[in-house]
Amino acid sequence: MPMPSIVDRVAVGNVHDEVSHPNAIKAFVAEFISTLIFVFAGQGSGMAFTKLTGGAPTSPAGLVAASLAHGFGLFVAVSVGANISGGHVNPAVTFGAFVGGNITLLRGICYIIAQLLGSVVACLLLFFSTGGLTTAGFSLTAGLSVWSAFVFEIVMTFGLVYTVYATAIDPKKGDIGTIAPLAIGLVVAANILAGGAFTGASMNPAVAFGPAVVSLDFGNHWIYWAGPLIGGGLAGAVYELLFISRSHESLPSSEY
Template sequence: MPIRNIAVGHPHEATHPDALKAGLAEFISTLIFVFAGEGSGMAFNKLTDNGSTTPAGLIQAALAHGFGLFVAVSIGANISGGHVNPAVTFGAFLGGNISLLRGIIYWTAQLLGSTVACLLLKFSTGGLTTSAFALSSGVGVWNAFVMEIVMTFGLVYTVYATAIDPKKGSLGTIAPIAIGFIVGANILVGGAFDGASMNPAVSFGPALVSWSWDDHWVYWAGPLIGGGIAALVYDFFFIGSTHEPLPTTDY
């Protein structure tokens, strides 16, 4: 059972060199990802003079996020696992693949990375607004809530299948590609409705820098619930007794 494998971790983990290196890797990876993804949206707004979203803009966003996440996961995979997303970290925690204390380090690094990326974008673009995620006209908060749950379920399920599952074999080498692809595909689906976040850190940075918090809870609750369900489902049905727990030093 996944819940039995949950580990809190030791207090000294907060200052352990490996944990700090992993946190730094998450910070850098998230910064790179958000700078590319959020930056593509700002570039589109500048080119269209803040025009409405078009199919071309949606494709641009999907490509920028897909490519950016592929790189971000790849460069962090050997250090931190390349989570780049609090929902992925939460799913890994529920499956017993990361301790609570290390997860808090990851969350802090991811939120800081997103915030710094947005501050750099605002400065380097001459003060352009970092647009916070928002619901499209006619889309209610509960519509977006379910959309975020489903999209993040697909993302975290893909992470488990290609990167976490101990039986993944050669799939582990293409994990960053698969993860980038599912995010790009989901943006093509949900981008026109609620922006398709799937990542609380990606939503947090722009919201903080622009100080726009409308319906922000949707972009936390939806991804965390979707990611948690995906982790529990995959771990329970497909990993099961073959689960490899954390090393005893992490408990």
């Protein structure tokens, strides 16, 4: 039997089932809240470290603090959203799921909007609750070219979304699915240790978007969209084509 094409599984969806249905609205709210929790913890840890130590967020201690905060924060954010929306908390994860035919286009767009809003609200809350401390946008380390940073974000996000597929989306995941939030949090924490000193290790357009909006700093912002979306899309396509065997049936409207 020939391998099913990803194109056969990609679906646009309809407005009633994917946008206006009560369960869809609950999913959007869940993505908004989960992303708010994650960004508040991650961005807030960097602000707290800078205030308490006066050190650079990309110092060794700052990287460890950011790694732990983002890893634990994402573990919680994915866990609390998993049973409602799937706990994407990341436009790159949503795009990777769409490329693999695991979420419809309309629902995916609404997820991404909810994630972006959650990030912006989290950064606004941090700005006001800290008395106006800067919610710093992501930036490249001195001497690193934009194309090197671009590749960094692609590779790190590929690893993240590949982990999501292996532990949360793959129908053969079995008992490994119970540790999916932990595995996803750990791979983000590890990637921050690897790439945080170079690009800030976003791996998530929403995480970069909120601070950029609040601080009005959009320098090299395209990297934090293009890199993660390409990496996430590649991971979704690779895992779906190589490791998941599906029929040619279209995506059910109830499936995320």
